[in-house]
Amino acid sequence: MNENLFASFIAPTILGLPAAVLIILFPPLLIPTSKYLINNRLITTQQWLIKLTSKQMMAMHNTKGRTWSLMLVSLIIFIATTNLLGLLPHSFTPTTQLSMNLAMAIPLWAGAVIMGFRSKIKNALAHFLPQGTPTPLIPMLVIIETTSLLIQPMALAVRLTANITAGHLLMHLIGSATLAMSTINLPSTLIIFTILILLTILEIAVALIQAYVFTLLVSLYLHDNT
């Protein structure tokens, strides 16, 4: 039972070669580009959605922060499409691998912090001590604030991995439980309802993308513009 559960999270290979690369490269095929003003329905819908999210996201930044807008919009599109494609049966979700989420979180966080330190060093250092702390507490508080800063990329990566993995696991478990109950037949309807509700709630995996990019945004904002 244990080996069975986690088998769907193994990265697929073709004769030892990572086929996960192919699966990561699949979402861009679903998002075409166009050079015309008026397009087909697919492109129109996608462009409308992207405009909506990008306006919402970049509204709170100043000019310097908005230079990151391409990066952040492509990030949210990538994570959203990858997570949604993972809801299809038998598919492999690359964001369940901690390695990939770390590879996304660490460079972005480091870029934001280093940018903040280079441009306004006094403001960046001032983050380590909240206003109005009593004097004896200062050394301890600096250590605590430093730790909370350094743990940000780990938190970003682990948050995404854990949420998606947990959701997939739960769906597997409840699905197999439903199948087992269907012969006994009595509480099976209840469990099927639980699956339905869980799937809907899991489409709040898209909300997780919001959480990811939003957290990233908040960090970028604080370091850059304060």
Added chain:
Amino acid sequence: MASVGECPAPVPVKDKKLLEVKLGELPSWILMRDFSPSGIFGAFQRGYYRYYNKYINVKKGSISGITMVLACYVLFSYSFSYKHLNTYHLAFLTSEHERLRKYH
């Protein structure tokens, strides 16, 4: 200039499409295809645009254009996990395929 329907000179085998190649010429046709990396990439590009222009880039594209792609993706992923679904577990005395069929 010859009119439509007349073929004054025979077309070389290399330029024929697959459905026009006769069975005897099939091995030489396969050998003459361009299997370089740029050739393979060109084949993928042509295939992509063929599907795109037929189903998505039309005035009233429907949801079936993208649903077909997702269905193919599901089948593709199923083929990856086929081996694992078929392995026989000693602890349960069945493979996963047999277990799913038992409950139907």
